[in-house]
Amino acid sequence: xxxxxxxxxxxxxxxxxxxxxxxxxxxxxxxxxxxxxxxxxxxxxxxxxxxxxxxxxxxxxxxxxxxxxxxxxxxxxxxxxxxxxxxxxxxxxxxxxxxxxxxxxxxxxxxxxxxxxxxxxxxxxxxxxxxxxxxxxxxxxxxxxxxxxxxxxxxxxxxxxxxxxxxxxxxxxxxxxxxxxxxxxxxxxxxxxxxxxxxxxxxxxxxxxxxxxxxxxxxxxxxxxxxxxxxxxxxxxxxxxxxxxxxxxxxxxxxxxxxxxxxxxxxxxxxxxxxxxxxxxxxxxxxxxxxxxxxxxxxxxxxxxxxxxxxxxxxxxxxxxxxxxxxxxxxxxxxxxxxxxxxxxxxxxxxxxxxxxxxxxxxxxxxxxxxxxxxxxxxxxxxxxxxxxxxxxxxxxxxxxxxxxxxxxxxxxxxxxxxxxxxxxxxxxxxxxxxxxxxxxxxxxxxxxxxxxxxxxxxxxxxxxxxxxxxxxxxxxxxxxxxxxxxxxxxxxxxxxxxxxxxxxxxxxxxxxxxxxxxxxxxxxxxxxxxxxxxxxxxxxxxxxxxxxxxxxxxxxxxxxxxxxxxxxxxxxxxxxxxxxxxxxxxxxxxxxxxxxxxxxxxxxxxxxxxxxxxxxxxxxxxxxxxxxxxx
Amino acid sequence: xxxxxxxxxxxxxxxxxxxxxxxxxxxxxxxxxxxxxxxxxxxxxxxxxxxxxxxxxxxxxxxxxxxxxxxxxxxxxxxxxxxxxxxxxxxxxxxxxxxxxxxxxxxxxxxxxxxxxxxxxxxxxxxxxxxxxxxxxxxxxxxxxxxxxxxxxxxxxxxxxxxxxxxxxxxxxxxxxxxxxxxxxxxxxxxxxxxxxxxxxxxxxxxxxxxxxxxxxxxxxxxxxxxxxxxxxxxxxxxxxxxxxxxxxxxxxxx
Numbered sequence: 001x002x003x004x005x006x007x008x009x010x011x012x013x014x015x016x017x018x019x020x021x022x023x024x025x026x027x028x029x030x031x032x033x034x035x036x037x038x039x040x041x042x043x044x045x046x047x048x049x050x051x052x053x054x055x056x057x058x059x060x061x062x063x064x065x066x067x068x069x070x071x072x073x074x075x076x077x078x079x080x081x082x083x084x085x086x087x088x089x090x091x092x093x094x095x096x097x098x099x100x101x102x103x104x105x106x107x108x109x110x111x112x113x114x115x116x117x118x119x120x121x122x123x124x125x126x127x128x129x130x131x132x133x134x135x136x137x138x139x140x141x142x143x144x145x146x147x148x149x150x151x152x153x154x155x156x157x158x159x160x161x162x163x164x165x166x167x168x169x170x171x172x173x174x175x176x177x178x179x180x181x182x183x184x185x186x187x188x189x190x191x192x193x194x195x196x197x198x199x200x201x202x203x204x205x206x207x208x209x210x211x212x213x214x215x216x217x218x219x220x221x222x223x224x225x226x227x228x229x230x231x232x233x234x235x236x237x238x239x240x241x242x243x244x245x246x247x248x249x250x251x252x253x254x255x256x257x258x259x260x261x262x263x264x265x266x267x268x269x270x271x272x273x274x275x276x277x278x279x280x281x282x283x284x285x286x287x288x289x290x291x292x293x294x295x296x297x298x299x300x301x302x303x304x305x306x307x308x309x310x311x312x313x314x315x316x317x318x319x320x321x322x323x324x325x326x327x328x329x330x331x332x333x334x335x336x337x338x339x340x341x342x343x344x345x346x347x348x349x350x351x352x353x354x355x356x357x358x359x360x361x362x363x364x365x366x367x368x369x370x371x372x373x374x375x376x377x378x379x380x381x382x383x384x385x386x387x388x389x390x391x392x393x394x395x396x397x398x399x400x401x402x403x404x405x406x407x408x409x410x411x412x413x414x415x416x417x418x419x420x421x422x423x424x425x426x427x428x429x430x431x432x433x434x435x436x437x438x439x440x441x442x443x444x445x446x447x448x449x450x451x452x453x454x455x456x457x458x459x460x461x462x463x464x465x466x467x468x469x470x471x472x473x474x475x476x477x478x479x480x481x482x483x484x485x486x487x488x489x490x491x492x493x494x495x496x497x498x499x500x501x502x503x504x505x506x507x508x509x510x511x512x513x514x515x516x517x518x519x520x521x522x523x524x525x526x527x528x529x530x531x532x533x534x535x536x537x538x539x540x541x542x543x544x545x546x547x548x549x550x551x552x553x554x555x556x557x558x559x560x561x562x563x564x565x566x567x568x569x570x571x572x573x574x575x576x577x578x579x580x581x582x583x584x585x586x587x588x589x590x591x592x593x594x595x596x597x598x599x600x601x602x603x604x605x606x607x608x609x610x611x612x613x614x615x616x617x618x619x620x621x622x623x624x625x626x627x628x629x630x631x632x
Numbered sequence: 633x634x635x636x637x638x639x640x641x642x643x644x645x646x647x648x649x650x651x652x653x654x655x656x657x658x659x660x661x662x663x664x665x666x667x668x669x670x671x672x673x674x675x676x677x678x679x680x681x682x683x684x685x686x687x688x689x690x691x692x693x694x695x696x697x698x699x700x701x702x703x704x705x706x707x708x709x710x711x712x713x714x715x716x717x718x719x720x721x722x723x724x725x726x727x728x729x730x731x732x733x734x735x736x737x738x739x740x741x742x743x744x745x746x747x748x749x750x751x752x753x754x755x756x757x758x759x760x761x762x763x764x765x766x767x768x769x770x771x772x773x774x775x776x777x778x779x780x781x782x783x784x785x786x787x788x789x790x791x792x793x794x795x796x797x798x799x800x801x802x803x804x805x806x807x808x809x810x811x812x813x814x815x816x817x818x819x820x821x822x823x824x825x826x827x828x829x830x831x832x833x834x835x836x837x838x839x840x841x842x843x844x845x846x847x848x849x850x851x852x853x854x855x856x857x858x859x860x861x862x863x864x865x866x867x868x869x870x871x872x873x874x875x876x877x878x879x880x881x882x883x884x885x886x887x
């Protein structure tokens with residue numbers, strides 16, 4: 001410590017300062033925190049020793065009102081002077097402010113020290129009321145000077161003070177810094193992550209929010225280089241920095257990178273814990289100070305970045321969209337081959353643009369060749385603080401015919417932001433000589449899958465959704481099948497249908513099992529048949545057959561209607577039977593009369609029967625039969 | 633009979649006259665989709681859905697357009713709606729499965745009993761429409777056999793008919809149960825899909841309540857109730873809570 005113009009009675013001041021600051025530094029170390037209670041006791045003991053020394057030496061000393069001075073908080077710096085040493089002609093001591101310390105007031109008070117033996121001296125305390133700077137670290141105030149007997153004495157050049165962070169504040173601060181303030185759309189830049197831990201930091205750091213938004217293509221670092229080192233000039237703080245991510249903006253404008261968040265644990269503010277113990281009727285109270293671990297969060301500030309759009313002038317027509325420094329190579333593995341052999345085109349594109357993304361170059365027409373799906377490999381490496389993306393493409397071509405083929409040059413372009421210009425690289429053209437191969441080779445080429453070829457699984461190269469469906473006949477409502485009328489109709493129709501059919505079948509059966517009923521139903525049919533044969537006989541001019549059919553039809557009709565056999569009955573028996581059937585007497589008479597006519601005509605001479613009479617009789621029979629329908 | 637036919641013809645004419653048609657919008661949407669203008673395609677097809685037209689192919693195409701735009705939540709929402717209308721369409725099933733494979737959330741299902749799993753697989757072996765058609769066919773077959781039994785005079789034939797009816801009735805019962813359960817699920821179970829980037833599952837239906845889980849876009853859940861801007865949901869065995877209606881799509885809303 002530098003001291004100048006010391007007064008004779010301040011000769012030992014520097015020694016006392018050294019005692020004090022050694023003690024203060026010890027308190028400020030990390031060891032102090034865990035053994036707070038023990039050190040609190042030690043503090044009183046050391047203060048006692050100090051005061052004892054002061055009383056023995058009776059010289060000036062300095063002390064603070066707090067063991068720990070926190071950033072932005074008020075505190076007191078006290079200068080202690082034995083009253084017996086005070087000069088009569090003196091002014092108030094002066095303390096110069098620096099490093100962000102703020103002077104608030106100066107106060108003084110007289111008190112008395114007491115040593116172990118009860119002796120002591122009277123002292124005066126000059127109390128400088130100050131406010132600590134808001135920054136954390138080692139700072140100093142001073143010089144401390146005092147004008148005594150018209151002479152200015154500098155008691156101390158600088159008084160070092162360690163400013164700590166409050167326990168209530170975060171123990172970890174982090175920030176993201178882009179390596180460029182403005183970039184072009186698609187240009188790569190990196191984010192540097194800086195972290196600083198303070199005295200009350202414990203650990204368990206976990207990143208909880210690392211989303212970088214949808215406006216960027218990002219490659220995140222594994223943060224293996226994130227190693228903490230002590231902050232120069234601080235005994236408790238640590239710091240570290242490493243590249244957090246490499247990004248490329250997807251659009252132009254003013255873009256914002258959202259803050260990232262971490263969780264960690266820290267020691268909370270000291271709390272006084274009071275414990276009561278009772279043993280053998282005695283009770284005692286102990287007070288201790290404890291600090292518990294608490295979980296805390298920290299986040300970086302959001303970053304605003306200006307993204308420039310790519311210049312429109314001189315932009316190539318088939319611009320690939322890549323921005324950065326790229327290299328392009330393309331070459332065939334051979335220039336002469338036979339049909340059946342494969343020709344491989346190797347394309348390598350390497351650059352520091354969008355991490356992990358490289359567009360394909362426009363390829364020439366390979367219609368003279370049969371091709372298979374190309375092999376693509378994309379890799380990322382970090383070199384010189386940049387993500388270098390390399391894309392290797394292998395295109396396999398099989399010539400279809402012999403001849404000389406000229407494959408035109410292949411070009412690839414990009415925008416170089418360092419030169420602020422579009423660049424184009426080209427490879428080729430190439431001349432490929434194809435010879436006629438052996439018969440086997442030609443067969444292999446022309447016949448797609450020979451019988452002898454060992455079949456293999458069809459490789460799945462990717463997955464995607466299936467194509468859209470045609471919308472030709474979209475109706476207003478697509479009802480579920482069970483909600484449609486046809487469903488319910490189809491479901492319940494069999495039941496009534498079955499019942500109806502079953503009822504019909506049963507009724508039909510019942511009908512055919514009744515002989516009388518059957519005869520009645522067939523009566524008309526049989527009558528018609530008989531009358532038809534009678535008419536035929538009449539047309540043939542055969543009166544005997546005519547009257548025989550007529551008689552048969554009438555008797556058969558009566559038998560069918562009544563289910564009684566009239567054939568073989570006498571006319572008298574027939575009359576009685578018909579009367580029993582409640583047939584009207586007039587009709588019975590008509591039947592009898594007609595039967596009489598038929599019998600007479602059958603035995604009468606043929607010349608006596610005229611056609612007109614026959615027709616008349618036929619009409620009478622038909623009329624009578626229709627009248628007899630009542631018997632049904 | 634003539635009057636009945638006239639009435640039927642008239643009602644068909646009236647319904648066809650008022651039938652909603654948006655063929656031109658549908659066609660324009662198809663063209664836009666094929667040209668890679670997916671947002672425009674969505675606008676055209678949404679015109680049809682806004683008119684109340686509900687068709688599995690329309691929903692399927694909407695799902696495809698949203699999928700191409702990277703809106704996984706809406707894509708799954710429309711695929712689910714299409715699947716509900718046409719559960720047997722293989723394209724819908726494929727796209728729905730593919731879209732679901734891209735969602736972030738992994739839902740832990742309960743451990744499956746192998747017997748129950750087999751029954752469940754059998755239950756879904758035939759589509760609901762197929763089962764309903766089988767039920768109709770079986771009923772007609774049973775009715776025909778019953779009629780044959782009535783007609784037949786041979787006791788042997790009658791016995792054969794009784795045996796056949798018994799076996800067919802068992803089949804009919806099983807398939808009716810399966811179809812009935814499917815209809816019950818369709819009519820009572822409502823599904824929802826997270827259409828926002830993420831949706832907070834809270835313990836109660838208000839903003840001050842505790843967030844229990846965060847569901848990612850495209851996650852499908854079971855809807856228990858809806859009201860006051862909140863949906864009560866259940867996902868698997870453990871996740872149950874409330875999400876805002878603005879962050880999800882309810883599949884039943886469309887149908």
